[in-house]
Amino acid sequence: MASSLTEGPSPESRQQQFEQGIAISLHLWQSLTIAVQNNWGGPDSSDKRDWLAGVIVDMFPSFVDLATKSQSKKLPEEPVAEEIEETLLQVMFDEFEANVDDQSEAEVADRIMKCRTQCAAGNFALVEELRARWLDTKGKKVVAQAAADPDQDTDWESGSDDNEDDDGESGSKDVDMDDAPALVPVVPREKPQPEIDEDGFEKVSRRRR
Numbered sequence: 460m461a462s463s464l465t466e467g468p469s470p471e472s473r474q475q476q477f478e479q480g481i482a483i484s485l486h487l488w489q490s491l492t493i494a495v496q497n498n499w500g501g502p503d504s505s506d507k508r509d510w511l512a513g514v515i516v517d518m519f520p521s522f523v524d525l526a527t528k529s530q531s532k533k534l535p536e537e538p539v540a541e542e543i544e545e546t547l548l549q550v551m552f553d554e555f556e557a558n559v560d561d562q563s564e565a566e567v568a569d570r571i572m573k574c575r576t577q578c579a580a581g582n583f584a585l586v587e588e589l590r591a592r593w594l595d596t597k598g599k600k601v602v603a604q605a606a607a608d609p610d611q612d613t614d615w616e617s618g619s620d621d622n623e624d625d626d627g628e629s630g631s632k633d634v635d636m637d638d639a640p641a642l643v644p645v646v647p648r649e650k651p652q653p654e655i656d657e658d659g660f661e662k663v664s665r666r667r668r
Contacts, residue, residue, distance in 0.1 A: 487589065511550050543571055
């Protein structure tokens with residue numbers, strides 16, 4: 460790879476584009492977006508997303524170090540997609556207390572690996588595509604709602620979110636995607652108070668389907 464870095468865009472440009480690809484991929488990951496918007500990771504949830512981007516970046520050797528054949532530090536080996544997936548799931552569980560069971564982490568990891576491959580070749584087409592996609596949905600907010608039954612898709616709404624500050628390397632706000640993740644924590648609805656009839660017995664109410 461080092462020899463290919465001497466032609467085309469500079470190693471610094473490739474590294475910057477790759478880091479942007481990671482940051483934008485995380486902002487486009489709806490499971491993480493919902494977790495951040497709902498502060499499942501606490502008041503610093505947005506910062507945790509930025510931190511996760513840095514963790515993923517550090518899993519890869521820098522294009523700059525590869526080009527200069529830096530011997531000042533030991534460079535990490537190129538990770539495989541499964542390692543990225545495990546990291547995404549672990550951080551979601553540890554930092555946001557969320558289990559992601561919709562396989563969306565595999566899509567994010569695959570996207571990151573494709574960004575890596577293209578950036579290594581000096582091709583930023585995918586990063587630009589992701590950036591355009593993010594700009595198209597910038598400022599929209601995803602709202603997860605409980606579905607009526609297991610076969611029904613989770614509803615989502617989008618709207619302007621003026622209370623959130625720009626964050627991350629891409630300077631982005633939370634964004635939405637086509638479908639909300641099916642298995643993420645949702646706030647349980649308040650249980651209705653039981654109705655008592657004139658004889659002191661609790662009425663049985665049927666739940667509408």
